[in-house]
Amino acid sequence: MAVYTEVSDEALRTFLADYALGELLAFRGIAEGVENSNYALKTEAGDFILTLYEKRVDPAELPYFLGLMDHLAGRGLACPTPVAGRDGAALRSLAGRPAAIVTFLPGVWPRRVRPEHCAPLGRALAELHVAGDGFAMARPNALGPAGWAPLLDGCRARGDEVQPGLVAELDAALAGILAAWPRKGALHRGQIHADLFPDNVFFLPGADARPRVSGLIDFYFACTDLLAYDVAVCLNAWCFEPDYAFNVTKARALVSAYDAVRPLSPAERTALPVLCRGAALRFLLTRLYDWTHTPPGALVTRKDPLEYLRKLRFFGQAGSAAAIGA
Ligand SMILES: Nc1ncnc2c1ncn2[C@@H]1O[C@H](COP(=O)(O)OP(=O)(O)O)[C@@H](O)[C@H]1O
Numbered sequence: 001m002a003v004y005t006e007v008s009d010e011a012l013r014t015f016l017a018d019y020a021l022g023e024l025l026a027f028r029g030i031a032e033g034v035e036n037s038n039y040a041l042k043t044e045a046g047d048f049i050l051t052l053y054e055k056r057v058d059p060a061e062l063p064y065f066l067g068l069m070d071h072l073a074g075r076g077l078a079c080p081t082p083v084a085g086r087d088g089a090a091l092r093s094l095a096g097r098p099a100a101i102v103t104f105l106p107g108v109w110p111r112r113v114r115p116e117h118c119a120p121l122g123r124a125l126a127e128l129h130v131a132g133d134g135f136a137m138a139r140p141n142a143l144g145p146a147g148w149a150p151l152l153d154g155c156r157a158r159g160d161e162v163q164p165g166l167v168a169e170l171d172a173a174l175a176g177i178l179a180a181w182p183r184k185g186a187l188h189r190g191q192i193h194a195d196l197f198p199d200n201v202f203f204l205p206g207a208d209a210r211p212r213v214s215g216l217i218d219f220y221f222a223c224t225d226l227l228a229y230d231v232a233v234c235l236n237a238w239c240f241e242p243d244y245a246f247n248v249t250k251a252r253a254l255v256s257a258y259d260a261v262r263p264l265s266p267a268e269r270t271a272l273p274v275l276c277r278g279a280a281l282r283f284l285l286t287r288l289y290d291w292t293h294t295p296p297g298a299l300v301t302r303k304d305p306l307e308y309l310r311k312l313r314f315f316g317q318a319g320s321a322a323a324i325g326a
């Protein structure tokens with residue numbers, strides 16, 4: 001469920017009066033999502049998404065997220081475009097929360113990833129990286145390598161309740177990953193999505209009936225970091241089967257389609273195994289933190305941390321880039 005903040009009819013009408021979107025035709029809460037309250041909004045001007053930013057989003061970072069979406073959409077990427085009010089501002093306030101309206105994107109995210117999804121995904125990711133070039137703002141990755149030790153410390157007290165020995169295993173994995181992490185300046189940096197999971201990528205059938213990407217959403221983890229790290233996030237999120245077997249066919253399709261738009265450098269390719277370990281650890285840690293800190297009955301959906309322990313172990317023994325499809 002992801003409608004944490006209710007919006008009254010009256011508050012909505014007052015809010016919309018500051019936009020040139022015509023009359024309100026329909027308005028409903030969207031159940032999917034985890035972080036923010038999302039509403040589908042239809043006005044005489046078309047379909048939109050209204051987002052009220054909840055507690056885990058720092059309002060000071062919203063100009064980066066909205067500015068990045070605006071920049072990417074302006075470069076032709078299929079991502080939400082923030083809609084400005086009559087005064088030119090896209091970031092506003094509603095029901096006591098920071099709020100923004102963005103354009104609605106058609107399409108459906110894949111509940112079951114098939115190999116045919118992976119090439120269009122790889123292409124879209126590379127297009128995002130190319131389109132991000134020239135965006136003037138920067139946001140450090142709060143969930144990058146420097147953030148992992150404090151996150152793990154926050155899980156120390158209760159982590160072993162999830163699986164005995166887990167904290168010691170993660171301590172060892174973290175030390176190994178940090179020791180092998182690419183040194184500053186070795187790999188290309190830019191604007192990355194950092195959470196391009198299947199639920200953030202919409203597809204529609206193309207003219208040949210094969211899936212094509214119709215939209216990328218949820219830029220609220222986006223940041224300025226290693227471009228190849230985003231490829232590693234996708235290899236984690238898209239290329240494992242429900243039984244946790246790594247599907248190298250999916251990985252090859254993803255990486256080669258990425259490469260066709262933005263060729264990976266030899267250094268990026270060599271670094272992919274450790275970047276994949278880092279990405280697995282990042283999602284394991286945030287899930288473990290949520291698992292051990294979310295009070296029973298809270299509205300936030302908790303995701304399984306151990307799914308990412310299996311992925312971390314896989315990438316730890318996978319060895320070469322070729323073994324993971326690169
Ligand atoms: N621009 C958009 N176009 C169409 N649907 C959207 C758009 N943005 C969000 N949604 C819908 O809202 C849901 C939750 O959005 P998301 O950004 O993932 O929320 P959260 O950040 O809270 O996890 C998505 O699964 C999708 O159904």
Ligand SMILES: N[C@@H](CCOP(=O)(O)O)C(=O)O
Pocket residue numbers: 033034035195197199200218283286287303
């Ligand atoms: N993709 C993350 C959780 C973030 O959720 P989202 O709904 O904001 O994409 C994970 O799977 O741990």
